[in-house]
Amino acid sequence: MTIDWKSYDPAEFYDELIAAPGQARETALTLTNYLRSLSDEELHERKAAAEHAIVEMGITFTVYTEGGNIDRAWPFDIIPRIIPRHEWAKVEAGLTQRLTALNLFINDLYNEQRIIKDKVFPKSILAKSKNFREQCMGIQPTHGVWAHICGSDLVRDADGTFYVLEDNLRVPSGVSYMLENRQVTKRVFPELFDNYSIRPVDEYPSQLFDMLAALSPRPLDYPEVVVLTPGIYNSAYFEHAYLAQRMGAELVEGADLMVGDDDCVYMRTVAGLERVDVIYRRIDDLFLDPEAFNPDSLLGVRGLMRAWRKGNVALVNAPGAGVADDKVVYAFVPKMIRYYLDQDPIIPNVPTHLCMDPKEREYVLANLEHLVVKPANESGGYGMIVGPHATRKHRQEFAELIRKDPRNYIAQPTLKLSTSPTLCDGRLEPRHLDLRPFILQGVRTDVTAGGLTRVALRKGSLVVNSSQGGGSKDTWIVDTDTD
16 A cells, blocks of 8 residues: 555645645655655554664653653654745745844843934833843943844745744754754665755754854864763753764863853863863853852853853853744834844744733734734743633633733744644644754854754644654755756
C-alpha cells in the first residue's frame, strides 16, 4: 500500500506541501512523488532510521516535571516542510528590517528615549516592564546592537500570508535542532538532496562565531570566545554544548570565570588565568551578575556588568535586550519600524489587543472563546489560553487574571495555522506548525535559510512547543523554475 495524496485533505487550512487533495504545490512535486513511490514498510523503515539516528547522535531536550528533569529524545517528523526561495526572500528582508528596528528601539530606551518623548511608545508600558534593566542605562554597545541573536516565530494564516507571532530576544534557543534536523534528514532521504536545490543551513556556527569574534574589545586574530551555560540541568544544555563544540569555543559555567581588579574577565584553566573577550551567555539577566542583579545567584559572575560597562568584554545578547521580548512591546513593532526606519513593515504582526487598554480589555473579556490570550513575558507555551479549546471554567479563571493584571496580557485572534503532512501512527495527516528563523546582527545581518519548524503532533492542537508535546521538521528553502 502506498500514499494516496487524493485522500489527504488540508480542509480550510493552508498546507505547505498540498494545495488540494491530490494536488501538490510546485516545489513539493518531487517530494510527494517520491513519498508515493515508497511502500508503507519503506516509509516506516525511514522513520525508524531517523529515530535511531537521533538516539545515536544524542539529540535530546529536557522536560521539567514534579519528579525532576527528564532528558528525552528530540521528537522529529521525517517529512520536510518546503518554502520556495522567492517567498523566503521577502521573509528574509522582513526579518532583517524587524531586528534592525528592534535594536534601534532598545538602544533608544537605554539612552535618549526619543520614542517615548515623541509619544510613539507609552512610558507607562516601560514603567511596568519586567525586563527593563536600570543597570543598562547610558550604555552604548558595539555597533549599537543589543540583541545580536533573535529567534522570531512566524506563522501562516489560511491565505498563506506569513505573520510574526513573537520575537525572542533574551536567550533564544532551538538553532541546534534546526541544524541537527538537516543532518538527520540527509541520513533518511539522501537521494532527495540530489533532486532538489536546497539552501544550506550548516554555515550558521561559523556565522555565529564570526559575529561574536567581531565584538571583541581587543584587536586579536583569535579572540577568546566562550559560551556561558547555567549547567547540565538546564533544558537547553544540549544546545549550549553543541554550539560551543561547533564553534571551537570553550563551554563554561559561572564558577569558571572571574573578574579581575582590572575589570577584565578571566577564565580559570589548568595553565592559569586566560582573558575572555566575548561571552555568549545562555543565562537570564537576573542571574548573570550577583553584584548587579540577584545577590543570591550562583550561576553568574560577580563584577561581569562592571567589565561590560567599561568595554572590557562583550556580552551576547546584551543584558537588558529582553525589554523588547515582551508581548505588549511586540504590538508596537510596526510603529517602531515606521519611526526609526521610515518604512512600512514587510512582515505584518498578528492583530493584537492590549488588555491594558480599557476598551480592548472589554472586547477581550467578551470574546474569550474566540481568542488566544498570552502573558507578556512567558515562553514555551506556558500561561496562555486558546479560547476555542478551553473549558468555560478555564476561561472564567483567565478573565480574573486579566482583570487583576491587565498590563500582563495580550489577546490575538485564533489563526488558522498552516499545516503540513506529518507521519502519525503510520498515516500522513495534516498537523499545524510554525517556524522560528534565527537572525544574527552585528557588522552585518544574516538570516538562516529557513529555521526550526515546530509541529503540533496532536491532532487539532495549535501548541507546537516540544515541552507541550510538539515535534519538529526539517525546513527546505528551495529554488523553483520561476525563481
